[in-house]
Amino acid sequence: MAFRTRIKVCFGDIDNAGIVYYPRFMHYFHLAIEEFFAGGLGIDYADVLHKRNLALPTVHLESDFRRRLKFGDRIDMEVRVINIGSTSITWGYRGYLVDDEEDIVVEGHNVTVCVKNDTFEKIDVPEWLIQGLKTYMETLDKE
Amino acid sequence: MAFRTRIKVCFGDIDNAGIVYYPRFMHYFHLAIEEFFAGGLGIDYADVLHKRNLALPTVHLESDFRRRLKFGDRIDMEVRVINIGSTSITWGYRGYLVDDEEDIVVEGHNVTVCVKNDTFEKIDVPEWLIQGLKTYMETLDKE
Amino acid sequence: MAFRTRIKVCFGDIDNAGIVYYPRFMHYFHLAIEEFFAGGLGIDYADVLHKRNLALPTVHLESDFRRRLKFGDRIDMEVRVINIGSTSITWGYRGYLVDDEEDIVVEGHNVTVCVKNDTFEKIDVPEWLIQGLKTYMETLDKE
Amino acid sequence: MAFRTRIKVCFGDIDNAGIVYYPRFMHYFHLAIEEFFAGGLGIDYADVLHKRNLALPTVHLESDFRRRLKFGDRIDMEVRVINIGSTSITWGYRGYLVDDEEDIVVEGHNVTVCVKNDTFEKIDVPEWLIQGLKTYMETLDKE
Numbered sequence: 361m362a363f364r365t366r367i368k369v370c371f372g373d374i375d376n377a378g379i380v381y382y383p384r385f386m387h388y389f390h391l392a393i394e395e396f397f398a399g400g401l402g403i404d405y406a407d408v409l410h411k412r413n414l415a416l417p418t419v420h421l422e423s424d425f426r427r428r429l430k431f432g433d434r435i436d437m438e439v440r441v442i443n444i445g446s447t448s449i450t451w452g453y454r455g456y457l458v459d460d461e462e463d464i465v466v467e468g469h470n471v472t473v474c475v476k477n478d479t480f481e482k483i484d485v486p487e488w489l490i491q492g493l494k495t496y497m498e499t500l501d502k503e
Numbered sequence: 504m505a506f507r508t509r510i511k512v513c514f515g516d517i518d519n520a521g522i523v524y525y526p527r528f529m530h531y532f533h534l535a536i537e538e539f540f541a542g543g544l545g546i547d548y549a550d551v552l553h554k555r556n557l558a559l560p561t562v563h564l565e566s567d568f569r570r571r572l573k574f575g576d577r578i579d580m581e582v583r584v585i586n587i588g589s590t591s592i593t594w595g596y597r598g599y600l601v602d603d604e605e606d607i608v609v610e611g612h613n614v615t616v617c618v619k620n621d622t623f624e625k626i627d628v629p630e631w632l633i634q635g636l637k638t639y640m641e642t643l644d645k646e
Numbered sequence: 647m648a649f650r651t652r653i654k655v656c657f658g659d660i661d662n663a664g665i666v667y668y669p670r671f672m673h674y675f676h677l678a679i680e681e682f683f684a685g686g687l688g689i690d691y692a693d694v695l696h697k698r699n700l701a702l703p704t705v706h707l708e709s710d711f712r713r714r715l716k717f718g719d720r721i722d723m724e725v726r727v728i729n730i731g732s733t734s735i736t737w738g739y740r741g742y743l744v745d746d747e748e749d750i751v752v753e754g755h756n757v758t759v760c761v762k763n764d765t766f767e768k769i770d771v772p773e774w775l776i777q778g779l780k781t782y783m784e785t786l787d788k789e
Numbered sequence: 790m791a792f793r794t795r796i797k798v799c800f801g802d803i804d805n806a807g808i809v810y811y812p813r814f815m816h817y818f819h820l821a822i823e824e825f826f827a828g829g830l831g832i833d834y835a836d837v838l839h840k841r842n843l844a845l846p847t848v849h850l851e852s853d854f855r856r857r858l859k860f861g862d863r864i865d866m867e868v869r870v871i872n873i874g875s876t877s878i879t880w881g882y883r884g885y886l887v888d889d890e891e892d893i894v895v896e897g898h899n900v901t902v903c904v905k906n907d908t909f910e911k912i913d914v915p916e917w918l919i920q921g922l923k924t925y926m927e928t929l930d931k932e
Contacts, residue, residue, distance in 0.1 A: 363544075366672075370676075370677055370680060371676060371680055371691065371804055371805050372673055372676060372804055372810045372812070373803055374803075374805035375800055375801055375803055376549075376552060376800050376803035376807065376860045377552060377558040377560065377620060378597045378620075378805070379560065379623075381530075381533075381800070381801045382529060382533075382560070382561045382564070383526045383527070383528075383529035383530045383533065383801070384526070385526075386525060386526035386529055387524075387526045388657055389526075390524075390525075390526065390656075390657060390658060391656055392511065394656060394657055399509070400576065404718055405657065405717075405718070406519075406716070406717045406718035409519060409520060409717070415520040417520065417522065417525070417568070417570075417571060418568055419567065419568050420564045420565075420566070420567050420568070421525070421564070421567075421568075421611075422563075422565045423564045423565075424562065424563050424564075425560070425561055425562050425563070425564075426562075428560060430692070431691075431692045431695070431805045432690055432691070432692035432693075437890070467565075473630065477520060477521075479573065480522075513819075513820055513823060514661055514662050514667070514819060514823055514834065515661055515667045515669070515819060517660075517661055517662035518657055518658055518660055519657050519660035519717045521662065523659070525717065526657045526658070530801055533799075533800060533801060534799055537799060537800055548800065548860075548861070549859070549860045549861035550861075552860070554858070573835070574662045574835045575832075575833055575834070575835035575836075593862055630926055662835075662838060663838060663844040663846065663906060664906075665846065665909075667816075667819075668815060668819075668846070668847045668850070669813070669814075669815035669816045669819065670812070671812075672811060672812035672815055673810075673812045675812075676810075676811075676812065692805075693841060695805060701806040703806065703808065703811070703857060704811040704852070704854055705813070705854050705855075706851065706852070706853050706854070707849075707850070707851065707852045707853075708849075708850065708851045708852075708853075709849070709850045709851075709898075710849050710850075711846070711847055711848050711849070711850075712848075714846060715910065754850075762892045763806060763807075766808075766857065778867065
C-alpha cells in the first residue's frame with residue numbers, strides 16, 4: 361500500500377462557508393510530502409532543505425475536490441511518485457475519508473523541480489533521492 | 504482590460520525555502536475573486552454568502568507557477584470568466600509582477616459549483632450572477 | 647500530569663526569518679484546546695460548536711515566547727484550566743520541546759467567554775462544561 | 790495621528806464559529822508592522838531582514854479582543870512605538886472599525902528583540918532604527 365498519513369481538519373482550516381478553505385488542501389498535500397520523506401524515505405524533510413540543500417518548488421498543480429470537509433473530519437492522505445524526470449518529480453495524492461475507504465475526498469498531483477535551496481539554481485534530481493524513491497516504489501510493487 | 508487586484512506578498516506568506524508557500528497562491532486566487540465580486544460585479548462577496556445564500560466551492564483546480572515570489576513582491580492578479588455552465592463557473596487567473604507586464608508569475612483556473620450556503624444543495628447558477636458576469640464580459644469586449 | 651498534545655512544526659509554519667511565525671503559536675494553543683476537549687474531556691470540539699451550540703471566543707491573551715522554533719521541531723503543548731468564572735474560562739498553555747522537559751518554548755494564557763454559537767449571545771459557562779472541567783482537574787490532583 | 794494601515798477581513802480569515810480566527814489578529818499586527826516600516830519609516834521590511842540583516846522576533850505579547858469581526862469588515866490598525874530598550878522594542882496596536890472611530894476592535898502590544906537575521910545573535914537596537922523611530926515619534930508630537 362502506498363504511504364499514507366493521517367490529517368485532522370482543524371477549527372482554523374474552516375472558511376466562511378463552513379467547510380475546509382480549498383487552499384488548505386494544498387497545505388494537506390504538503391504535510392503529506394513532509395511525512396512521506398520522514399516515514400517513506402527515512403529522510404527528514406528539514407534535512408533535505410538545510411543539510412542536503414535541496415528545495416522542491418511546485419511548478420504545476422492539478423486537483424479535484426470530490427467532497428467537502430468539515431471540522432473534525434479526518435483523512436488519510438496517500439502519496440505516490442508518478443514520475444521522476446531529469447530535473448522534476450511528479451507526485452500524486454489521494455485523500456480518503458477515515459473509516460470509509462470508498463470515499464475519496466480529494467485527488468491531485470503536482471510537479472516539483474529540483475533547485476539548490478540556497479541559490480535556487482535548477483539541478484538534476486539528486487542520485488540519493490532517485491535511489492530512495494526507487495527503493496520505495498519497489499517495496500510497493502512487492503506487496 | 505480584465506479585472507485586476509493588487510496583492511502584496513507578506514512576511515507570513517513565506518515558507519522555509521524563502522519563497523511564497525505554494526498553497527498561498529490559491530489564497531491569492533481567492534482574494535482576487537473576493538475583490539472581483541466587489542469591484543467587478545458590484546456585489547459584496549460576504550453578501551453573496553449571507554444575503555443571497557450562495558457558496559461557490561471549488562471542484563477542480565489547475566495552476567502553473569512560473570516564477571518564485573519573495574517577501575515584498577507585488578502582483579496584479581487578473582480574474583477572467585472562462586465559462587458559465589448550468590451549475591458551474593470556470594474562473595481564470597493570471598498574476599503579473601507589478602511594473603513588469605511581461606512577467607507572468609502564476610496562471611490557473613478553477614471550476615466552482617453553485618450550492619446553497621446553508622444546506623450545500625447544488626443549484627443552477629443564479630440568474631443575477633449570470634447577468635452580472637455577462638454584463639461584465641460585454642464591458643470587456645467593448646474596450 | 648496535565649493534558650498534553652504533540653505538535654510538529656511544519657514547513658508552512660515558518661516565516662521569512664526562518665522560524666515559526668509567531669501568530670502560529672496562537673494556532674498551536676487552539677489546536678491544543680481542540681485536542682483537550684476530545685482527549686481530556688471526552689467531548690469533540692466540533693460537537694461543542696454544532697451540537698451544544700457553544701463557542702468560546704478569546705477576549706484576552708498573554709504569551710511569552712522563550713525559544714525560537716524551526717521546521718521539524720516538535721513540542722508537547724500542555725493545557726491547564728486556570729479559572730472558571732461565571733461566563734468565562736481562563737486557559738493556560740505551556741509548550742515543551744519534545745525530549746527536553748526543561749526547555750519551555752512558549753507559555754501563555756487566554757480568557758474565553760461563553761456565547762451561543764448561532765447568535766453570539768453571552769451565556770454562563772454551561773453546567774456540563776463546569777462538571778467536565780472539574781472532573782478533569784480532580785483527576786489531576788489525585789495523580 | 791499615529792501610523793495606520795487598512796486591513797480587510799478576508800474569507801479565509803474566518804473560522805468555524807463564523808468570526809475571525811483569533812490568531813489572525815496577530816497576523817494583522819504583523820501586517821501593520823510591515824506597512825509601518827514602509828510607510829512610517831520609509832524602509833522596506835524585506836530590506837530590514839535581507840539587506841540590514843535584522844530580525845525582530847516577538848518575546849512577549851498581550852492582546853484584548855473587544856469585538857468579533859466578520860468577513861468583509863475593515864479595520865484601521867494603528868501602530869505605536871511604546872518603548873525603545875537596549876535590545877528590545879515594544880510596539881502598540883489598536884484596531885478601529887472603519888467608519889466608526891469609537892469602535893475599538895482589538896488592542897495589544899508586543900515586545901520584539903533585535904537579532905541578526907542570519908545567526909539570531911542578540912544585538913542592540915541599531916542606531917538607524919532608533920533614529921527612524923525617534924524621528925517618526927517627533928513628527929507625531931508636532932501634529
